[in-house]
Amino acid sequence: MEFQLDRSHAKPLYRQLADQMIDRIRSGSLPPGTRLPPVRDLAADLGLTRLTVHNAYSELQASGWVEAFVGRGTFVAHQPVPLIEAPERQAHHDDPPWLSQGMLADMMRLGLQPDIISFAQAVPAVETFPVRELSRSIQTALRDPAALSYGPTQGELPLREAVATMVLDRNVVVSPDNVVITTGAQQGVGLVLRAFVRQGDVVLVEEPTYLGLIERATAQGIRLIGVPVDEHGMRVDMLPQLLRDYRPRLIYTVPTYHNPTGVSMSQERQQQLLQLANDHEVLILEDDVYGLLGYDGPVPLPLKASDTNGQVIYLSSFSKILTPGLRLGYLIAAEQHLAPLLAAKRVADLHCSPLLQRALADYLQRGHLSSHLRTVRYMYRERRNAMEQALQRYCPPEVRWRTPSGGLCFWVTLPPGLNATEVYTEGIERGIGLTVGSVFFPQPPRMAYLRICFAAQPPEQIDAGMAILGDLLHDHLRRRDILAARACRETQPLM
Ligand SMILES: Cc1ncc(COP(=O)(O)O)c(C=O)c1O
Structure with a gap:
């Protein structure tokens, strides 16, 4: 077996080995039932210590990718062990x-x-829906018949510009080029899972978490591992162990006015979470649909406001602050994450309604929000x-x-x-x-x-x-x- 191991890389060798084996198991080149080489043989082949190979095998076993039988050896698992009692x-x-x-x-x-x-x-509340202003904005948008045609997958530029201006209130500074308009935040969740997570992968979530994420992930065969929540949000102190044990593809979090518990993640925990995600090279999906709905004192800033290297994909929508019936939301992602997200959006529904996007952009440009x-x-x-x-x-x-x-x-x-x-x-x-x-x-x-x-x-x-x-x-x-x-x-x- 050939592996590309880099001794100068910050990632330990046993983890590089385990990750590459997981890739092969996922791709099918190590099918279920395959016997892995004995620790001693693989260590000799790769010029590694036996302890390194042993640690890699232990990691694979702990996360359910392989099964070890005393006296017989280690085999690729037939059915990756379900880690949750799915609904x-x-x-x-x-x-x-x-x-x-x-x-x-x-x-x-x-x-x-x-x-x-x-x-x-x-x-x-239905009675807050801005019916008059929106009907005026829809009339304005309809003056251009292109509002009734197909449009760009990423979303109408005026709406992406308005979103980039709006998120400045959350201390998020982005270009409209990094904004993708989605059919509500729910589609944003789905696009991120489609683009970056595969069947059998693990996603860490707060426990409890948003039901729409649980349903979406379960439909895709994604394994969810819960991280408990206390009055300061996700128990970030539990992450190092979970990151080691489960090698998640993604951490999904609602750090501000969390649904369903209502708590917000402390600044200290936010910084720890960002650091851990960077160290383990795990993406974070930050769902901020309630971020503009604070009632007492200063509103906590989102993780995205401190994200210096594009580790956080930010998600929000107009459903909670304005009206859910527009079904308009948005993702903000670093350039390297845009192509898979746009491909997922194209496959899902080509793009959101140009009419409603233009009308909403007009509403926002008029300063009604x-x-x-x-x-x-x-x-x-x-x-x-x-x-x-x-x-x-x-x-x-x-x-x-x-x-x-x-x-x-x-x-x-x-x-x-x-x-x-x-x-x-x-x-x-x-x-x-x-x-x-x-x-x-x-x-x-x-x-x-x-x-x-x-x-x-x-x-x-x-x-x-x-x-x-x-x-x-x-x-x-x-x-x-x-x-x-x-x-x-x-x-x-x-x-
Ligand atoms: C945390 C969270 N994310 C996403 C959504 C879905 O929002 P949308 O209506 O924009 O799809 C909800 C709705 O309840 C939610 O609570």
Whole structure:
């Protein structure tokens, strides 16, 4: 076996060897079942120490690429070991594997039911949609019939220019040449996964994470490994080990007003994350769809603002700040990453609607966005406060949450013994829509959570909805305690 090993490279030799073996396993030149040469023989062939080859084999084994059998040797694994309990395990057998309990569809349906007060979807308030300004901008765009023709895959130049100006507010300085317009941020996620991640590859994600990413990655056969989140965002201290063990292709993160937990990554962790990604040559996909929706004090800057060598692909959209129905978002990527992204975009849908892109560019050029943002931030701060007060007023004290300083949702931890799916189902019966927290985890969580979105409901509805939730949770706790007491009595020894 021939390998290109570079002793002067910063990457250790065992890792170079393991990486090249992974490439061969992926390409099929080392098919499943192939016996790898014994450590001693390969070390002699390559002029390496046995320890180096042994370490490479251990890495491959730990990440599921090979299997070792005492006395027989090391073999390429037949089925790379699934590292996560993918949602398909929990779904019905006839469901396609990417249907994670149908929750995304459920969330969208709940938002459309007139008799349900829905807190299920992270959506902006319909009454803020700038209908008048957008219809004027659409009329303006229609003066040029080219708005109804095909357009450039990368996106209309005036919109890319407007995006480059807009992200200056997030301290991101880019040329319009580095902007790719996408069909919402969801397509941006898909394009990055298509362009840079292959089936069987590992992507590190916050745990919990955005459901659309879990569904998209699972559909592509990508393995997700979760990194826990605390009040300062992703537990970056756990990354060195995970990077070593799993050699991920990508780290996906929502560092600012994270969906679903609402937390933001501290500056210190951001710097550590960037350093680790650079050291391990791993791309970061930073999803900043909530970055302009901060309600208290200074808004944390994105990772992209400190990215000096193009390690971060930045993603955002107009869905949360303006209207999701335009389905317009954008990626910002270094030049070396553009070609694969544009190829993926072309294959997906050629390009976004030139009419809507031009209309949005006109809206942005007229300077409407800043006053719109002022209005929605004010409104959502009030709604966030209404939700905080209602949770305090109605929920049993055992229920825990953290008030988010931005974004669109509360993340609520239920007391032990409560079942979030039962609460969700009963919630619908009583007229409220919630989201079960487990759908945001690549692996089933140990605790029960609910995500409750506040922006789409006025304060009175928030109060009415949380009163229903409070009643429901009190009922569930009573039932839990009765069952626990009965179980206790039944296990008392008879004297
Ligand atoms: C973190 C995150 N990324 C991406 C999206 C998708 O956004 P879009 O509607 O722009 O596709 C969402 C929507 O909920 C989200 O929460």
